[in-house]
Amino acid sequence: MARLVRLYMHYAGISIRxxxxxxxxxxxxxxxxxxxxxxxxxALAVLFRRFGSLVEWSLHGVAVLYGITHVAFALAEAFAxxxxxxxxxxxxxxxxxxxxxxxxxAFQVAASEIQLxxxxxxxxxxxxxxxxxxxxxxSLGLAHWLLVPLAILGGACLFSGLFVLSGxxxxxxxxxxxxxxxxTYGGVEATQYPLSIYRPWFRHLFTFVVPLxxxxxxxxxxxxxxPERAGAPEWCLWLAPFAGVLFLLASxxxxxxxxxxxxxxxx
Amino acid sequence: xRPYIAVLSANFRMMLQxxxxxxxxxxxxxxxxxxxxxxxxxxxxxSSLVHPMGLDEVVDYVWLGQAMLLLTTFGPDPxxxxxxxxxxxxxxxxxxxxxxGFWYVRCLAARTAPVILRAVPQLxxxxxxxxxxxxxxxxxxxxxxxxxxxxMLLSAAFGAVISITLLWTISGExxxxxxxxxxxxxxxxxxxxxxFPEWAQGVxxxxxxxxxxxxxxxxxxxxxGPGEALLPILHQVVWAAAFVLFGRWLLxxxxxxxxxxGG
Numbered sequence: 001m002a003r004l005v006r007l008y009m010h011y012a013g014i015s016i017r018x019x020x021x022x023x024x025x026x027x028x029x030x031x032x033x034x035x036x037x038x039x040x041x042x043a044l045a046v047l048f049r050r051f052g053s054l055v056e057w058s059l060h061g062v063a064v065l066y067g068i069t070h071v072a073f074a075l076a077e078a079f080a081x082x083x084x085x086x087x088x089x090x091x092x093x094x095x096x097x098x099x100x101x102x103x104x105x106a107f108q109v110a111a112s113e114i115q116l117x118x119x120x121x122x123x124x125x126x127x128x129x130x131x132x133x134x135x136x137x138x139s140l141g142l143a144h145w146l147l148v149p150l151a152i153l154g155g156a157c158l159f160s161g162l163f164v165l166s167g168x169x170x171x172x173x174x175x176x177x178x179x180x181x182x183x184t185y186g187g188v189e190a191t192q193y194p195l196s197i198y199r200p201w202f203r204h205l206f207t208f209v210v211p212l213x214x215x216x217x218x219x220x221x222x223x224x225x226x227p228e229r230a231g232a233p234e235w236c237l238w239l240a241p242f243a244g245v246l247f248l249l250a251s252x253x254x255x256x257x258x259x260x261x262x263x264x265x266x267x
Numbered sequence: 268x269r270p271y272i273a274v275l276s277a278n279f280r281m282m283l284q285x286x287x288x289x290x291x292x293x294x295x296x297x298x299x300x301x302x303x304x305x306x307x308x309x310x311x312x313x314s315s316l317v318h319p320m321g322l323d324e325v326v327d328y329v330w331l332g333q334a335m336l337l338l339t340t341f342g343p344d345p346x347x348x349x350x351x352x353x354x355x356x357x358x359x360x361x362x363x364x365x366x367x368g369f370w371y372v373r374c375l376a377a378r379t380a381p382v383i384l385r386a387v388p389q390l391x392x393x394x395x396x397x398x399x400x401x402x403x404x405x406x407x408x409x410x411x412x413x414x415x416x417x418x419m420l421l422s423a424a425f426g427a428v429i430s431i432t433l434l435w436t437i438s439g440e441x442x443x444x445x446x447x448x449x450x451x452x453x454x455x456x457x458x459x460x461x462x463f464p465e466w467a468q469g470v471x472x473x474x475x476x477x478x479x480x481x482x483x484x485x486x487x488x489x490x491x492g493p494g495e496a497l498l499p500i501l502h503q504v505v506w507a508a509a510f511v512l513f514g515r516w517l518l519x520x521x522x523x524x525x526x527x528x529g530g
Binding site for chain 1: 288299311312318445
């Protein structure tokens with residue numbers, strides 16, 4: 001385990017050094033991310049100014065959900081983005097090289113690219129989350145404060161699991177499937193708002209198929225001190241973030257099946 | 268004129284090759300539109316005040332926005348970018364046509380072909396299943412088509428300017444990241460412009476961005492009646508002309524200092 005951590009650090013170091021070769025371009029990209037996601041929140045504030053509230057949720061409450069989702073997604077983008085470029089590895093055959101090394105393939109793919117420029121989204125998400133928790137007037141106990149990082153961790157695992165699954169698809173098809181974006185980017189877009197506002201089929205999709213509700217809306221409802229609005233027993237809300245971890249573990253199992261299925265394109 | 272038409276039709280035919288990608292894109296955008304419609308429904312449920320736009324109108328606005336999304340996501344033209352990087356842009360100078368006109372038409376084709384390809388299935392799906400209404404009246408429909416054409420001209424003029432700036436910056440990393448974000452927010456693609464606070468309306472009305480989305484959408488639903496549509500369409504055309512002139516000037520400047528490295 002210690003060896004894996006050291007190796008990962010090594011990979012990360014290389015990745016970061018290579019991105020720092022183009023300092024101006026990196027700064028631009030990170031700032032760009034910050035501005036783009038910042039506009040998203042500005043838009044949210046404009047809507048709340050116009051409409052006052054979103055069903056029973058205040059701007060602060062929605063900002064907590066927004067912050068958790070964006071921080072979790074930024075972490076997943078930074079650490080699991082390798083699976084996103086993975087289809088290219090299958091296409092040009094460089095995945096074969098990974099198979100020769102005495103290390104798990106999932107580890108190597110994940111470590112192959114660590115995107116530091118996601119720091120823009122991360123910063124913005126943390127700022128919104130911090131602002132909402134500090135000024136929202138929620139009564140937060142120690143348990144609540146522990147639930148926040150837990151929800152973020154669960155969310156990061158879940159989004160990482162989605163990246164893994166979209167990578168797995170490329171074992172069967174070398175088309176990049178834009179449809180996968182509906183649950184990743186679409187998931188981020190949807191979970192910026194409380195899930196209770198959506199129609200039932202949509203809620204079910206993001207609760208039982210892709211359990212984004214478990215890492216966002218359910219713990220969020222507990223944080224707001226309104227567990228009764230989640231439509232689930234209260235102990236459920238506290239354990240829900242672990243669904244993200246389970247999702248990632250399941251995705252890695254599917255990955256293993258994919259690797260076994262893999263036949264090289266040759267040459 | 269003939270070479271321009273040739274470029275336009277060649278680019279059009281090339282884009283039409285990517286039908287499967289366009290279909291996948293359309294499905295993704297419909298999903299995205301559904302999320303946005305549901306969010307607006309919830310906001311309208313939460314407030315009993317009268318707003319500058321009814322929910323029905325916002326739903327139309329969202330679907331038109333999804334269908335025409337590519338008009339507001341202008342980056343540099345990928346072919347021009349490649350030519351500038353590789354130095355092949357020198358060949359462009361030997362052509363017996365006006366360079367700006369040539370590039371403008373290229374950008375116009377790159378804007379319009381994929382938009383039309385994605386918009387038609389999306390508008391059909393949204394109209395049949397998800398509450399998009401027909402244009403308010405035949406006159407509104409006609410004015411909408413005119414305004415959409417103007418939006419395409421404007422979008423291509425933007426795209427041309429951005430492509431030309433590559434002659435200085437090469438990567439285009441900065442412009443291509445910031446500008447879409449700015450234009451999404453200010454053209455009405457994230458939130459319909461009438462829902463912005465009062466104090467912002469004056470600025471939003473003057474800026475060119477509304478011409479990319481807000482103007483044609485509001486004409487479509489009769490929020491701007493066909494009788495009042497002339498001035499907003501003029502606003503679009505004037506901005507398009509301004510960006511064309513600016514692009515021409517910029518390109519002329521770039522050409523004065525261009526050095527082609529031989530080999």
